[in-house]
Amino acid sequence: MRAVLFLFIFFFVSYANCFSYELPLSGQALVNLVEGDVLLCVKGTSRNLKAGDRIMAPARVKLKDNSRLELVVPDGSILRFASNTEFKLVKAVANEGKRDIQVDVALGDCWASVKKLLGEDSSFQVNSPTAVAGVAGTKYRVEVTLNKSTSYRVYEGKIRVGYRPVSEKYVPGKKFVMPKRVQGPGRVAGPKRVSLQEWMFIVQRGYQFNITPQGRFDRPEPFDMQKDRQNSWVKWNLMRDKELGL
Numbered sequence: 146m147r148a149v150l151f152l153f154i155f156f157f158v159s160y161a162n163c164f165s166y167e168l169p170l171s172g173q174a175l176v177n178l179v180e181g182d183v184l185l186c187v188k189g190t191s192r193n194l195k196a197g198d199r200i201m202a203p204a205r206v207k208l209k210d211n212s213r214l215e216l217v218v219p220d221g222s223i224l225r226f227a228s229n230t231e232f233k234l235v236k237a238v239a240n241e242g243k244r245d246i247q248v249d250v251a252l253g254d255c256w257a258s259v260k261k262l263l264g265e266d267s268s269f270q271v272n273s274p275t276a277v278a279g280v281a282g283t284k285y286r287v288e289v290t291l292n293k294s295t296s297y298r299v300y301e302g303k304i305r306v307g308y309r310p311v312s313e314k315y316v317p318g319k320k321f322v323m324p325k326r327v328q329g330p331g332r333v334a335g336p337k338r339v340s341l342q343e344w345m346f347i348v349q350r351g352y353q354f355n356i357t358p359q360g361r362f363d364r365p366e367p368f369d370m371q372k373d374r375q376n377s378w379v380k381w382n383l384m385r386d387k388e389l390g391l
Contacts, residue, residue, distance in 0.1 A: 173199045174216045174224075174237045178385075181212030181228070202237045208253065215385065220244040220260055222269065223391060227254035227378050243267045249274075254288045256382040258391045259302075272309060275356045279305040284386070285348075286379065293358040298368060299348050307345040308360050 176198040183194045186205040194214070200206070206226070208214055214226045219239035226232060230253025238245045246269045248255070257271050261282035269280050271287055273295040278287065283302025289295050297306060348354045352365040373379055 172219075172238055173201050174218050174234055175199055176214070177217050177223075178213070178215035180214075182209040183207070183212050183214045184209070200234055200237075202234045204234050205231070206234065207231045213381075218246050220246065220269075222246070222260045223256075223258040223386075223389065224248060224271070225256040225382055225385065226250075227256075229253055230255065244269060246270065248272070250287055250289050252289050252291065254286065254378060256284075256286050256378070258284050258382075258386050273356075275309055275358055275360060277307045277309045284391075286382075295356045297348055297354045298373065299350050299352055300370070301350055303347055303349045305345055306348055306354055306356075308356070308362075 176194050176196055179194055179196050184191045184207045185194050185198075185200060186207060191207075194200070194206070200216070206214065208226055208228055208230045210228055212228050214230075216224045216226075216234075218224060218237050231251045232253070232255065233249040233251070235247040235249055236245050244267045248271045250271065250273050255271060257280065259269055259280045259282060267281075271278055271280065273287055273289045274293045276287075276295045276297070278285075278297060281302070283304060284300040285302075285304055286298045286300070287295065288298075297304065346354060346365060348365045351367050351370055353368040354362070354365045356362045374383065
C-alpha cells in the first residue's frame with residue numbers, strides 16, 4: 146500500500162512539474178515550451194531557442210515549419226506562437242503593480258492568455274502591421290496573413306483594437322496612442338479607410354474583427370466558437386491553458 150501511495154505521489158508531482166513555470170525578470174520573457182525550430186534573431190545573428198531560455202527585449206523571433214513557442218511574460222501572462230510566425234518582443238516589463246508589454250506580430254498566428262490589468266497606467270499590446278490591440282484579462286487570437294490582413298478572435302473578455310498605418314516604421318519600444326473614442330460591436334456604414342485618430346473598437350467575447358492592409362474593416366461579427374474549437378491550433382491552446390490553470 147505504501148509503495149502504491151509513493152508511486153501516486155511521485156507521478157502527481159512529476160505531472161505538476163511538467164506545467165510549472167518560473168516568472169522571468171523584468172525586461173525579459175521566459176521560453177516555457179518549444180516544439181520544432183524557433184530562431185532568436187538579435188543584431189544580425191540567430192540561434193535556436195530552447196525551453197528555459199530568456200529573451201531580452203527588444204528581439205525578433207522566427208518559427209519554422211511544424212514549430213510552436215510558448216512564452217511567459219513578466220506579469221505571468223502567456224503568449225503562444227504557431228508555425229511560420231514572425232514577431233518582435235518590443236517590451237516586457239512588469240513591476241510595482243504595473244506592466245508594459247508589447248509584441249508586434251509581423252506574420253502568423255498568436256494566442257494570448259492575458260492576466261487582469263495591474264494598474265491604470267499598465268499596457269499590454271499584441272499588435273499586427275495594421276492594428277494596435279490593447280488587452281486586459283482576456284484570451285484571444287490574432288492571425289496575420291502574408292498580405293498583412295489581420296483577424297482578431299476573442300474567446301474571453303474583450304480587447305481594444307485601433308488602426309495602425311502600414312507606413313509606420315518599427316521603432317523598438319515606441320508606443321502607439323490609442324484613440325479615446327470607444328464604441329462596442331455595432332453597424333458600420335460600409336468598409337472604408339480611416340486614420341488612427343478616427344476609430345477604435347471594443348471587440349467582445351465571441352466576436353471577430355478583420356482589418357485589411359489598407360485599413361479597411363467591417364463591423365465586428367460573431368463567429369462560431371464551437372466550430373472554431375475544432376481548429377488544431379485553437380484546441381491545443383485551450384488544452385495548454387487548462388494544463389497551466391489559466
